[in-house]
Amino acid sequence: MQKMELESFSPVSTVAVCGGTHGNELTGVYVVREMQKQKVEKVGLTSVDVVLTNPRAVALGRRYAEMDLNRCFSDAHLSSPLTESSVYEVRRAQELNAQLGPKGSEAAVDLLIDLHNTTANMGVCLLFYSIDWLTLHIYRYIKNKMSPLPVRAIDVGVPISDAYSLEAVGKHGFAIEVGPQPNGVLRADIFNMMKKTVDLTMDWIQEFNSGCTFEAGEVEVFTVVKSVDYPRDQTGEITATIHPELQDNDFKLLRRGDPVFLSFTGETVEHEGDELHPFFVNECAYYEKKIAFHLGQKTTFQLPPVCMKKN
Amino acid sequence: MQKMELESFSPVSTVAVCGGTHGNELTGVYVVREMQKQKVEKVGLTSVDVVLTNPRAVALGRRYAEMDLNRCFSDAHLSSPLTESSVYEVRRAQELNAQLGPKGSEAAVDLLIDLHNTTANMGVCLLFYSIDWLTLHIYRYIKNKMSPLPVRAIDVGVPISDAYSLEAVGKHGFAIEVGPQPNGVLRADIFNMMKKTVDLTMDWIQEFNSGCTFEAGEVEVFTVVKSVDYPRDQTGEITATIHPELQDNDFKLLRRGDPVFLSFTGETVEHEGDELHPFFVNECAYYEKKIAFHLGQKTTFQLPPVCMKKN
Structure with a gap:
């Protein structure tokens, strides 16, 4: 380094x-x-x-x-x-x-x-x-x-x-x-x-x-990469909740095939696409924003030393 | 019996x-x-x-x-x-x-x-x-x-x-x-x-x-016996939250001296009076009703056998 x-x-x-x-x-x-x-x-x-x-x-x-x-x-x-x-x-x-x-x-x-x-x-x-x-x-x-x-x-x-x-x-x-x-x-x-x-x-x-x-x-x-909406029907109503395996598991890496939603009739929807970290999972205020959770990438930053500027 | x-x-x-x-x-x-x-x-x-x-x-x-x-x-x-x-x-x-x-x-x-x-x-x-x-x-x-x-x-x-x-x-x-x-x-x-x-x-x-x-x-x-309000200041503002030992412990018998509130400045308020069972602890809608939790008594009922009335 x-x-x-x-x-x-x-x-x-x-x-x-x-x-x-x-x-x-x-x-x-x-x-x-x-x-x-x-x-x-x-x-x-x-x-x-x-x-x-x-x-x-x-x-x-x-x-x-x-x-x-x-x-x-x-x-x-x-x-x-x-x-x-x-x-x-x-x-x-x-x-x-x-x-x-x-x-x-x-x-x-x-x-x-x-x-x-x-x-x-x-x-x-x-x-x-x-x-x-x-x-x-x-x-x-x-x-x-x-x-x-x-x-x-x-x-x-x-x-x-x-x-x-x-x-x-x-x-x-x-x-x-x-x-x-x-x-x-x-x-x-x-x-x-x-x-x-x-x-x-x-x-x-x-x-x-x-x-x-x-x-x-x-x-x-964690840098926000994208947001995921709930599954919805033709009228725009949500048809599923966050899957119990994702609920309360913010920041746990989502892999392809991991369950993300559970429909009201019992079907599981799986994660597709890139492996990313979910957060703001089932945030109340995001229902109106059509966001079920955010997905982010974990990046490591090298911090320089810092101190106060002397005048 | x-x-x-x-x-x-x-x-x-x-x-x-x-x-x-x-x-x-x-x-x-x-x-x-x-x-x-x-x-x-x-x-x-x-x-x-x-x-x-x-x-x-x-x-x-x-x-x-x-x-x-x-x-x-x-x-x-x-x-x-x-x-x-x-x-x-x-x-x-x-x-x-x-x-x-x-x-x-x-x-x-x-x-x-x-x-x-x-x-x-x-x-x-x-x-x-x-x-x-x-x-x-x-x-x-x-x-x-x-x-x-x-x-x-x-x-x-x-x-x-x-x-x-x-x-x-x-x-x-x-x-x-x-x-x-x-x-x-x-x-x-x-x-x-x-x-x-x-x-x-x-x-x-x-x-x-x-x-x-x-x-x-x-x-x-559990029969509701009474309700308990949050501690408040002279203006009516609450000065404490439900104590961590009571939070999420609905139905666990409250004994005299058990902690029920934790003030914003860190003081514990203890339960006084009868030993009763708390429920609806920290229910959102009860803030406006000035209820921190209900207290109830547990009663055992003997149920008779029941069946449908035949005409």
Whole structure:
């Protein structure tokens, strides 16, 4: 393995911790409320913004009021003129972009983390838009500290210019997904995993800002390759569920011939095509998006050592 | 044990199988749709009505459109005059009562079963309004056939005159609750358990109608004694989740001092008062009803032998 050059980054002086982007994913809502109650505004020398991002959806107990807020941070939505009839979430996206961004500008928060839940059995996952050495080092730190609990990284594979989700507003950013948890339900185990992941992120930042160098190393990342829809009849109705052998087995390599769906009349549908890793298996919110699961490829990245840039 | 007299009941000539009473409890929705596709209208000599009860809530993917349909079958709601501004679910309750009832009349279906899901780890449960030898025999039959899978009976403890839920419209009736399953999600394991429970109910009816006598025996029933709310702050916000030792442990006897809640700041709240059995632990829909779990008492009933009444 070739020796990699030290990469340096500006200190992480501002962090935003966001929850409630999807109003029925309750862990983030309550982590944020708890941090607000504790009046967390600074950790070490880093100032921290704690934001409940979609209060209307939280009050409704739904993913969103009018449209998915986490699809509203594209350049098109952020620059669309607001009118009386503008969708609530587009308005809210522009407010959040003004508060925490603007996206792509020097004024944006250094790091934005957005807290999500999934009904899939995915444990703790960090979701990235683009590969970024700083956030992958945070990932590696969290993974090592939380071991043997599995922590995984997912590269959503959307170029930052097309990025439509909240974490793209920060200079660096990622979403933390923890599951399985039903929408509208709060589980202690999931709450504790989420809280621990946020705390470890803050710990890493403190170490980084104090001048530590984080050594070179390897990390594995799952990159989304494609999505698979449920089998459907002519009217568009689904005709099968996720097969019991796939259900709850996110990240386990799918080989050709492995069962993926079980129809309501008892027939098994097998996996065809490339051997890939499934995740977001049976995620509630993806029914309306016509996604039964994503398939991804596992890639190993060589991380360069990183440290803080000295002025 | 004293010998019990044979009880006889009229044949079960009409059955209604209902699903989608809560639009986001998907197992019943898809069991009903599948039975409608298969054009199930008769099993043996028993005519079967298969009804999607709250299509508007199903289309919305929510528990209900305007109010909980399964609280609309009280005598007050069923007799309230309909106007332009009547709530959708009250209107629907009256339509269903006309189609499957009227409640308390000779015209009502002989047996009404209503299919539900819970986010609690309750396996298969049959919910009853009042003790009824015929339906308890069906319960015992299902329990024996599905063993070692646990099947339990819950007596909701509401007198039939106050009964507000759909199954009260039939001459006999019960709800089938299967979980854990997130709202808005369909799991193959839960689907198969629900389908099997419905099929066994039909099998029992065929045996009963053909003249079989079902022998005397014992069954255990959990009777709701009280409900427990989450700890809350002055503003009414919850301050704790179900404790990990209680989560997923529905029906395990709670003793004094057992942990029941874990606060967001890490404190454990212990069970006080009588030793009872918890169920519907962390049921999603009960957050708005301010119920963290129900507590019930386990009672053993001596079932008399039953057979069909001969004319």
